[in-house]
Amino acid sequence: MDILVFGKRWEMGLLRFLLAIAVVIEHSSNFFGLTLTGGVVAVQGFFMISGFYMAMILDRKYARGIRGTFLFYSNRLLRIFPIYWVVLLLAVLVSVAGVIWPQYFHSLGVLEKIVSGWSDFHPVTSLFIVVNNLFILGIGTGFFLALQHGVMEFSTHASSYTPRLFEFSFVPQAWSLELELLVYCLAPFLFRRGMVILFGSVIAAFSLRYLAYINGLDSDPWNYRFLPFEFGLFLIGALVYRLYALLSVREVGLVGWFLLVVMIGLTLVYPVLPKGAGFYRPFETAQTIYLLVLAISIPFVFIATRDCKIDRYIGELSYPIYLCHLIVVPMCSGDFGYYGFKPVVFSTALAAGLAYLVGRPLERFRQRRIEA
Structure with a gap:
């Protein structure tokens, strides 16, 4: 960003x-x-x-x-x-x-997920998780990947699977x-x-x-x-x-x-702009x-x-x-x-x-x- x-x-x-x-x-x-x-x-x-x-x-x-x-x-x-x-x-x-100290510190729970699942990960999956955390490349790709028995699996509807690879990123x-x-x-x-x-x-x-x-x-x-x-x-x-x-x-x-x-005003009032598909259908009218x-x-x-x-x-x-x-x-x-x-x-x-x-x-x- x-x-x-x-x-x-x-x-x-x-x-x-x-x-x-x-x-x-x-x-x-x-x-x-x-x-x-x-x-x-x-x-x-x-x-x-x-x-x-x-x-x-x-x-x-x-x-x-x-x-x-x-x-x-x-x-x-x-x-x-x-x-x-x-x-x-x-x-x-x-x-x-x-x-x-769970009573004082709260996080996304990524560490717990990694520790609990690490033994079941395929070696390629483990390497993927380490690399995308250290070097960013792979974090975005993780939104398109689900885990099935420790193996990465691409899906056009990966959001319907649990977990997805991005859930193992500390800075998703x-x-x-x-x-x-x-x-x-x-x-x-x-x-x-x-x-x-x-x-x-x-x-x-x-x-x-x-x-x-x-x-x-x-x-x-x-x-x-x-x-x-x-x-x-x-x-x-x-x-x-x-x-x-x-x-x-x-x-x-x-x-x-x-x-x-004008841009600051649009940013502030964006929620009241017209919704629904605009002339370019993938975007809402307000988004366009x-x-x-x-x-x-x-x-x-x-x-x-x-x-x-x-x-x-x-x-x-x-x-x-x-x-x-x-x-x-x-x-x-x-x-x-x-x-x-x-x-x-x-x-x-x-x-x-x-x-x-x-x-x-x-x-x-x-x-x-x-x-x-």
């Missing part, structure tokens, strides 16, 4: 922060009556913003060729993995504490990071291509999603976790950047701030409206907020909030506090510590590598 530009030190910080909070609310309770966009649209919005920023930094910061591509890959890994590994360690420690929300990592692999070779190729790729991705939808693949995990379908959202972000660069837009006056207000307005707004909001330090700082919290909130939510044990403030406030506080202690030093190191 840097999923979902989760964690890139770029602008649009307040909007990215709200989308991260929407995911926290999705996994806990409303916050003073607000539910925002819900997790699905929040993640898809991040995918689109991420595509825009990926195309931009490839165009502006990284030279073409082997050296530039290697620098792009290594800097992306430096941004994602250190914070992920810290959160993973915290999740494991909380899980261990939950076993020793990192499934979106797996998608980002795979998009990173393709970005230097595709996001720099011509407008016709980008537009054709968008049409292909959305057509494939539509064909799957009318053939029954219309629910979790197919509706927002399957890379070939979600890739179209990254591509829209890249296409928007190319249009922005082509038009050489530099100043937008009050338009950018107006569109930021939100993502279309977001696509139009991204470059204008980026220009308006690019020099705002407060907005940037707020945006730095989005990635660690996304990663750490499933440590916080179980610790609340269903007691989410006055109007649901505990998960939001405590996740934000933990994220601020992660951003300050881990994110900022790494960001300075990454920038030095680019400048060198």
Whole structure:
């Protein structure tokens, strides 16, 4: 989610922060009556913003060729993995504490599931669980896999099976990071291509999603976790950047701030927008409206907020909030506090510590590598 530009030190910080909070609310309770966009649209919005920023930094910061591509890959890994590994360690420690002191510490119960089932796992299954926890790759795939007598088994309706492989991940929300990592692999070779190729790729991705939808693949995990379908959202972000660069837009006056207000407003009132299938059937009407307005707004909001330090700082919290909130939510044990403030406030506080202690030093190191 840097999923979902989760964690890139770029602008649009307040909007990215709200989308991260929407995911926290999705996994806990409303916050003073607000539910925002819900997790699905929040993640898809991040995918689109991420595509825009990926195309931009490839165009502006990284030279073409082997050296530039290697620098792009290594800097992306430096941004994602250190914070992920810290959160993973915290999740494991909380899980261990939950076993020793269950009256004080509560977790997702992943450790208990792994320990109880380990002796029955096929060696390939055991290796898969270790690798996807340590290196993210496989967490998203786990939503499509069920366990049958310790053996991994793919199913088009894996959600009907218990357990599924993602249930053995200490940071299961990192499934979106797996998608980002795979998009990173393709970005230097595709996001720099011509407008016709980008537009054709968008049409292909959305057509494939539509064909799957009318053939029954219309629910979790197919509706927002399957890379070939979600890739179209990254591509829209890249296409928007190319249009922005082509038009050489530099100043937008009050338009950018107006569109930021519009996006914040849509984020807040999303639950009252019209539901039901829209003109693009795989998406609800509200989902289509939100993502279309977001696509139009991204470059204008980026220009308006690019020099705002407060907005940037707020945006730095989005990635660690996304990663750490499933440590916080179980610790609340269903007691989410006055109007649901505990998960939001405590996740934000933990994220601020992660951003300050881990994110900022790494960001300075990454920038030095680019400048060198």
